[in-house]
Amino acid sequence: MLLREVEYAKPGSVAEALELLAANDGARALAGGQTLVNVMKARAASPDQLVDLNGLDELRGIELAGDGTLSIGAMTTYTQIAASAEAKARPILGAVCAQIADVQVRNRGTIGGNVCSNDPTNHLPPLMVATGARMTIVGAGGEREVPAEEFFLGVYMTAVGPGELLTRITIPAGRHDGFAAVTLGIDGTCIVNAAASVNGAVRVALGCVDAVPVLVTAESPEAVADAVRAAGLNPPSDVHASSAYRAHLAGVLAERAARQAAGAS
Amino acid sequence: MDVSVTVNGTTYERDVEPRKLLIHFLRDDLDLTGSHVGCDTGNCGACSVIVDGVLVKSCMLLAVQADGASIETVEGLAEGDELTPLQQAFTEHHALQCGYCTPGMLMSATALLRENPSPSEDEIRKALQGNICRCTGYWNIVEAVKAVGK
Numbered sequence: 001m002l003l004r005e006v007e008y009a010k011p012g013s014v015a016e017a018l019e020l021l022a023a024n025d026g027a028r029a030l031a032g033g034q035t036l037v038n039v040m041k042a043r044a045a046s047p048d049q050l051v052d053l054n055g056l057d058e059l060r061g062i063e064l065a066g067d068g069t070l071s072i073g074a075m076t077t078y079t080q081i082a083a084s085a086e087a088k089a090r091p092i093l094g095a096v097c098a099q100i101a102d103v104q105v106r107n108r109g110t111i112g113g114n115v116c117s118n119d120p121t122n123h124l125p126p127l128m129v130a131t132g133a134r135m136t137i138v139g140a141g142g143e144r145e146v147p148a149e150e151f152f153l154g155v156y157m158t159a160v161g162p163g164e165l166l167t168r169i170t171i172p173a174g175r176h177d178g179f180a181a182v183t184l185g186i187d188g189t190c191i192v193n194a195a196a197s198v199n200g201a202v203r204v205a206l207g208c209v210d211a212v213p214v215l216v217t218a219e220s221p222e223a224v225a226d227a228v229r230a231a232g233l234n235p236p237s238d239v240h241a242s243s244a245y246r247a248h249l250a251g252v253l254a255e256r257a258a259r260q261a262a263g264a265s
Numbered sequence: 266m267d268v269s270v271t272v273n274g275t276t277y278e279r280d281v282e283p284r285k286l287l288i289h290f291l292r293d294d295l296d297l298t299g300s301h302v303g304c305d306t307g308n309c310g311a312c313s314v315i316v317d318g319v320l321v322k323s324c325m326l327l328a329v330q331a332d333g334a335s336i337e338t339v340e341g342l343a344e345g346d347e348l349t350p351l352q353q354a355f356t357e358h359h360a361l362q363c364g365y366c367t368p369g370m371l372m373s374a375t376a377l378l379r380e381n382p383s384p385s386e387d388e389i390r391k392a393l394q395g396n397i398c399r400c401t402g403y404w405n406i407v408e409a410v411k412a413v414g415k
Contacts, residue, residue, distance in 0.1 A: 001286070001305045001324075002284065003284035003286070004284065005282070005283075005284055006283055006284050007283060008266065008283035008327065008329050010330075033325055033326060033327075033330075034307065034325055037286070037307070037324075037325045037326070037327070038306060038307050038325065041305065041306070050283070050327075052330060054330065101394075101395070102310070102394040102395025102396075103320055103373065103376070103377075103391075103392055103394065103395050104310060104313055104320050104321050104322045104325075104373070104395045105307070105322070105325075105395065107319045107320055107321055108319075108321055108322075108325065108326070186394070187394060
């Protein structure tokens with residue numbers, strides 16, 4: 001398919017990328033391209049310029065601190081996370097990355113692209129909220145850190161503003177996590193998903209039921225389904241599921257993810 | 266923009282519009298029509314190629330992004346008339362009906378067998394998840410890959 005005409009730049013540093021993004025309102029960062037290139041084909045997005053982040057090694061890689069905290073570069077691919085020994089400090093990360101789409105998409109798609117596109121059916125936004133991730137954003141004004149709960153602002157919208165970049169994601173250590181989804185075929189697009197983390201109380205973040213992940217907390221996995229009902233979800237309807245069915249799935253999957261999290265060792 | 270890529274060992278230098286997808290560059294500019302356009306939406310995997318050792322769908326990569334890269338396509342598998350063991354297994358196991366998905370299937374299975382020379386059936390099916398066969402001839406494709414893996 002022929003895309004609309006677009007300019008292309010491949011910066012050699014984050015500073016240069018920020019300059020390019022700030023200089024042109026129509027510039028968009030190109031990460032793995034597994035979403036953006038497709039929406040450009042559909043003309044759902046028509047950036048004037050693509051700022052390709054694939055030359056920025058400073059945005060790649062996974063570091064494990066002494067206390068188990070993970071720092072993951074925004075351009076790290078799903079395949080790299082799934083294969084990483086360091087990422088096993090939070091095993092749910094690799095487990096979920098290994099169930100996104102297919103080998104080819106996992107080889108190119110990045111953690112930063114997944115959260116910044118913030119498609120409500122994506123796997124990682126709820127997972128970031130449940131695990132208490134913190135997102136580092138840089139721009140002309142310097143660097144700031146935003147908790148995942150405040151990062152997702154709307155469909156396709158995040159706290160990353162014009163002229164800014166997400167550079168890395170910091171995730172605390174933990175093993176008591178779970179993830180459950182009903183998808184279109186194995187590893188396909190999520191109809192509803194739920195990520196859970198148990199640390200005393202249970203945190204469950206639900207995807208596909210609203211513009212941004214919905215965080216629900218409960219005292220125990222047994223109390224999660226009631227907590228989801230009390231949240232009064234009003235999910236969208238589409239060809240794959242009605243609103244009522246999505247709301248039902250949300251309760252079932254939240255409990256499933258919470259039980260997995262509580263049982264994880 | 267000037268782009269220099271090495272495809273199956275041959276280096277090509279071309280002037281390319283940034284909006285051109287890698288699959289169209291391979292097919293239209295380099296006349297390497299073995300890689301197919303199936304869905305054009307990133308779902309079917311018929312356009313799968315290996316870029317710097319990594320399996321990708323070439324309809325979700327711009328040609329300019331491949332500047333400096335070494336690309337392997339289905340044309341690069343056989344040595345003259347000598348098929349690779351995987352290609353031979355595809356013929357012996359009748360692993361194609363219409364053949365449209367075959368180039369992508371071969372590239373995905375080639376990438377799998379490099380990483381995992383003896384994959385289980387589950388591993389083969391997981392590795393071929395990104396490749397759709399609309400004739401639904403998956404059974405024989407999996408049999409062919411299994412035969413090479415033994």
